[in-house]
Amino acid sequence: MTEAYTSVGKSFQRIDGVDKVTGSAKFATDLSFANMLHARLLRSPHAHAVVRHIDTSDAEKLNGVKAFATIFEVPKVIQYWFFLRNEKKKQQMFLCDNIVRFIGDPILAIAATDQEILENALALVKVEYEPLKAIHDPLDALKETGVTIHKQGNIAFKVKKEFGNINAGFETADVIVENTYHTSKQKHASIEPIGTCVADFQSNGRLTLYSSTQLPHWSQHYLAEIHGLSLNAVRVIKPYTGGAFGGRCGLIHGLEAMCSVLSRKTLRPVKMSFSRTEDFSATESRHPMTIRMKTGATKEGILVANEVDILSDTGAYGTHYIGVIADCLSTGVGLYKIPHYSFQGTVVYTNKSMSGALRGYGNPQMNFAQESQMDIIAQKINLDPMEFRLKNYRPAGEMDPVLNGMILSNGLEECLKKGAASSGWKEKRVRPPGHGPLKKGIGLSIMLHGTGAARALPDPGSATIMIHSDGTACLMTAAADEGQGSRTVLAQVASQILGIDFKDIRVSDTDTDITPLDCGTHGSRQAYCGGLAVRDAAVQAREKILVHAGNILKTKSNQLRIESGIIFDAFNLDNKISMKDLMQKIQIQDMGICAQIIGSASGIAPAMPGYYGAVFAEVEVNIRTGEVKVLRLTSAYDVGKAINPELVRGQIVGGGVMGIGFALTEGLLLDKGHIVNPGFSDYRLLRACDVPPVIPIIVESNEPTGPFGAKGIGEGAMVNVASAVANAIYHAVGVRLTDLCMTSEKILGELQKH
Amino acid sequence: MKTIRININGEWKKLKVNPQDRLIDTLRGQLGLTGTKEGCGEGECGACTINLNGKAVLACLILSVQTDESRILTIEGLQKGLELHPLQTAFLNESAVQCGFCTPGMIMAAHAFIRENPEPDMQMVKECLANNLCRCTGYEKPVKAVLAAACSMRETNHD
Ligand code: FES
Numbered sequence: 001m002t003e004a005y006t007s008v009g010k011s012f013q014r015i016d017g018v019d020k021v022t023g024s025a026k027f028a029t030d031l032s033f034a035n036m037l038h039a040r041l042l043r044s045p046h047a048h049a050v051v052r053h054i055d056t057s058d059a060e061k062l063n064g065v066k067a068f069a070t071i072f073e074v075p076k077v078i079q080y081w082f083f084l085r086n087e088k089k090k091q092q093m094f095l096c097d098n099i100v101r102f103i104g105d106p107i108l109a110i111a112a113t114d115q116e117i118l119e120n121a122l123a124l125v126k127v128e129y130e131p132l133k134a135i136h137d138p139l140d141a142l143k144e145t146g147v148t149i150h151k152q153g154n155i156a157f158k159v160k161k162e163f164g165n166i167n168a169g170f171e172t173a174d175v176i177v178e179n180t181y182h183t184s185k186q187k188h189a190s191i192e193p194i195g196t197c198v199a200d201f202q203s204n205g206r207l208t209l210y211s212s213t214q215l216p217h218w219s220q221h222y223l224a225e226i227h228g229l230s231l232n233a234v235r236v237i238k239p240y241t242g243g244a245f246g247g248r249c250g251l252i253h254g255l256e257a258m259c260s261v262l263s264r265k266t267l268r269p270v271k272m273s274f275s276r277t278e279d280f281s282a283t284e285s286r287h288p289m290t291i292r293m294k295t296g297a298t299k300e301g302i303l304v305a306n307e308v309d310i311l312s313d314t315g316a317y318g319t320h321y322i323g324v325i326a327d328c329l330s331t332g333v334g335l336y337k338i339p340h341y342s343f344q345g346t347v348v349y350t351n352k353s354m355s356g357a358l359r360g361y362g363n364p365q366m367n368f369a370q371e372s373q374m375d376i377i378a379q380k381i382n383l384d385p386m387e388f389r390l391k392n393y394r395p396a397g398e399m400d401p402v403l404n405g406m407i408l409s410n411g412l413e414e415c416l417k418k419g420a421a422s423s424g425w426k427e428k429r430v431r432p433p434g435h436g437p438l439k440k441g442i443g444l445s446i447m448l449h450g451t452g453a454a455r456a457l458p459d460p461g462s463a464t465i466m467i468h469s470d471g472t473a474c475l476m477t478a479a480a481d482e483g484q485g486s487r488t489v490l491a492q493v494a495s496q497i498l499g500i501d502f503k504d505i506r507v508s509d510t511d512t513d514i515t516p517l518d519c520g521t522h523g524s525r526q527a528y529c530g531g532l533a534v535r536d537a538a539v540q541a542r543e544k545i546l547v548h549a550g551n552i553l554k555t556k557s558n559q560l561r562i563e564s565g566i567i568f569d570a571f572n573l574d575n576k577i578s579m580k581d582l583m584q585k586i587q588i589q590d591m592g593i594c595a596q597i598i599g600s601a602s603g604i605a606p607a608m609p610g611y612y613g614a615v616f617a618e619v620e621v622n623i624r625t626g627e628v629k630v631l632r633l634t635s636a637y638d639v640g641k642a643i644n645p646e647l648v649r650g651q652i653v654g655g656g657v658m659g660i661g662f663a664l665t666e667g668l669l670l671d672k673g674h675i676v677n678p679g680f681s682d683y684r685l686l687r688a689c690d691v692p693p694v695i696p697i698i699v700e701s702n703e704p705t706g707p708f709g710a711k712g713i714g715e716g717a718m719v720n721v722a723s724a725v726a727n728a729i730y731h732a733v734g735v736r737l738t739d740l741c742m743t744s745e746k747i748l749g750e751l752q753k754h
Numbered sequence: 755m756k757t758i759r760i761n762i763n764g765e766w767k768k769l770k771v772n773p774q775d776r777l778i779d780t781l782r783g784q785l786g787l788t789g790t791k792e793g794c795g796e797g798e799c800g801a802c803t804i805n806l807n808g809k810a811v812l813a814c815l816i817l818s819v820q821t822d823e824s825r826i827l828t829i830e831g832l833q834k835g836l837e838l839h840p841l842q843t844a845f846l847n848e849s850a851v852q853c854g855f856c857t858p859g860m861i862m863a864a865h866a867f868i869r870e871n872p873e874p875d876m877q878m879v880k881e882c883l884a885n886n887l888c889r890c891t892g893y894e895k896p897v898k899a900v901l902a903a904a905c906s907m908r909e910t911n912h913d
């Protein structure tokens with residue numbers, strides 16, 4: 001049973017809070033160095049073209065213009081770190097050629113002494129293009145159109161998996177439902193635009209890069225490859241980051257590579273910052289998908305078969321395209337016990353801005369389709385949607401056939417029950433939708449998301465802790481806090497194990513020269529993977545402390561305890577020493593010892609545990625205008641153990657609101673490859689006056705492999721919001737929306753068909 | 755180049771600015787006050803909100819020359835020594851900060867707002883913060899923080 005923890009489970013204030021409320025937190029955009037140059041990109045006006053010639057002669061003549069870098073010489077990253085595993089794969093990570101593949105694709109970068117000169121210089125560059133036919137519709141990428149976006153063809157990846165026997169499965173079904181779903185090109189829309197770095201290539205041949213990346217160490221690897229440098233010649237420092245949500249999960253297209261080449265050419269620090277328009281139109285987005293799904297169940301409400309066929313649009317280049325489609329597979333199969341499951345996924349290139357990682361990876365798309373299907377089936381066999389889920393979800397003790405591991409913790413039932421009670425599910429389900437044009441409804445959906453990627457990718461976690469001579473400590477981790485609060489949570493883990501006050505633990509900045517190799521932030525992994533590494537490093541430091549304490553207190557170290565900075569003998573409470581006195585003694589006073597206490601640990605997490613959640617959405621639909629208002633969201637998530645409950649609630653509420661955006665308002669709109677809403681005026685994020693109450697409920701199932709039982713939360717909180725809203729709209733007005741985002745026009749269109 | 759005189763966080767300063775310089779660039783560049791953030795440069799996100807003669811304005815939409823003889827307050831001017839302003843304390847206490855990029859703008863919007871509305875209700879605060887985009891928090895906590903700050907400022911007669 002859980003003992004009374006002193007740090008774990010406490011909602012301590014985040015350790016970076018003061019920096020952030022006072023404006024002293026330095027983000028990448030705030031950095032400036034002596035002798036620094038500024039850089040900007042010239043971007044393609046064509047969706048697809050060969051760049052025949054770049055003439056910079058006029059631009060070169062401008063006073064203050066210092067260097068150029070072009071796509072002829074600077075490679076693009078077109079795979080993710082999965083490809084770092086061997087030399088042959090590594091070669092496939094990079095592409096250097098003379099083709100531009102989307103409107104906004106970088107052609108060259110200029111470094112100059114100020115922005116005004118840059119602007120003039122960019123206007124003077126002459127580029128000779130040979131425009132090529134472009135593919136805008138992912139369906140065209142499957143046809144023989146004579147257009148080839150990449151040498152190897154327009155199909156980036158294909159996957160086919162079958163569990164059981166799908167045809168036999170459908171034969172046992174009494175009800176079969178088949179639909180096709182479409183999802184939108186959602187943008188991260190972090191308030192700090194994606195795409196700022198400062199590259200500082202020094203005269204000693206070493207490169208330092210300041211970049212708000214989620215993957216400091218993998219960025220270091222990519223840059224070492226690009227520049228042909230050893231890893232110890234490349235240092236990546238991550239300053240404060242203004243939100244990431246997957247948008248900084250790797251090098252940013254055209255940013256760090258171009259900028260560092262400019263710095264190498266000038267041996268001066270070079271800063272490049274994308275504008276909001278560049279962020280919206282030329283950095284990665286969510287993969288738009290078309291998902292055909294055929295689902296079968298018996299009349300008793302037992303799921304027997306699910307057939308899934310996905311077409312995923314990765315845009316002009318692929319980075320996360322394999323992982324994203326794999327995530328559709330693992331989350332779809334893992335959530336329910338469906339004996340016969342067939343999954344087919346095809347990822348294609350089109351001449352659009354790239355798709356990549358975005359909170360939830362492929363799960364929000366997959367979940368929208370699958371959870372809509374479940375709702376339709378439940379209704380057809382006249383079963384309460386919650387009962388239907390409870391009958392069919394895959395509980396702890398079952399094998400997960402994709403991850404090939406036993407599910408050790410699953411708090412979904414508790415999520416459903418607590419969420420139902422809090423949202424008033426039972427009463428609201430049978431309540432009439434209301435007279436007049438405003439109709440109310442309530443819908444639910446569930447989800448599973450993996451914590452980390454231990455079984456799929458190189459996913460190391462690591463940490464080092466050193467204890468100072470006054471008994472305070474410094475934790476070094478590359479946990480890449482993007483705002484979610486991982487540094488705070490990891491300090492709590494260290495504090496708990498070391499018996500050192502939370503406020504006495506400082507967490508270092510992420511700096512690849514100091515912090516050991518860590519996979520960074522992705523896949524809701526830091527509390528779990530980072531937490532395990534910190535736990536193990538702290539245990540090691542603690543053991544060292546206790547050996548010294550045992551010598552000084554003349555007792556066996558295994559009967560010593562540490563609480564609130566005091567080390568004492570459990571069998572003789574008066575035999576004690578404070579951490580401070582001990583450290584003073586062994587580090588400074590006793591010259592015969594002069595011991596440093598350093599704990600260090602690294603490794604791969606033993607599992608990729610699923611975390612689970614249930615969302616209940618209550619909506620009001622105006623049948624005259626098609627307008628939908630979410631009245632309340634009740635979001636219950638099983639996070640294993642909430643190391644900092646307030647931070648967990650922050651993720652649930654923030655994710656819930658992002659999920660409502662995905663459901664109702666968000667999506668890039670394209671016209672022949674041209675993004676027509678590249679700003680906040682037309683790409684609509686929810687504002688303070690638009691948001692309903694989001695009620696966060698924390699369920700703790702205690703994951704046995706996790707640090708203090710913890711697993712993930714960050715991504716999951718938005719995964720099943722859109723599906724819950726769609727199901728609620730159906731409950732309110734009886735129309736089924738299969739196309740995200742669910743705008744009032746689409747809803748009105750569906751209502752009029754009725 | 756034009757010379758302007760502004761009072762920045764309590765101190766009068768003479769600055770040379772170009773007629774086309776935006777206030778946000780003068781603050782962040784010339785004055786090194788990088789607490790004011792640029793999220794869009796188009797007047798849509800509110801990250802650049804500062805107080806100009808007591809009113810909340812967007813520093814990305816104002817030219818520096820327009821601020822001649824004005825009093826400007828930025829996030830850096832709120833703290834007195836190590837003592838935080840009640841708004842800053844409230845944002846910490848209410849967990850209203852995640853990535854923190856929107857935070858200075860929100861706090862400065864709220865600062866001007868509370869001065870004019872010392873006893874706001876939840877709806878008024880939501881409308882005040884509607885000009886400030888936040889992608890992390892879902893707004894609930896920042897709204898609570900502003901309400902809490904208004905309350906504590908009334909009790910302590912803080913401005
Ligand atoms: S930067 Fe001024 S409103 Fe966005």
Ligand code: FES
Binds near residue numbers: 191242483856857887
């Ligand atoms: S806290 Fe990240 S944008 Fe508001």
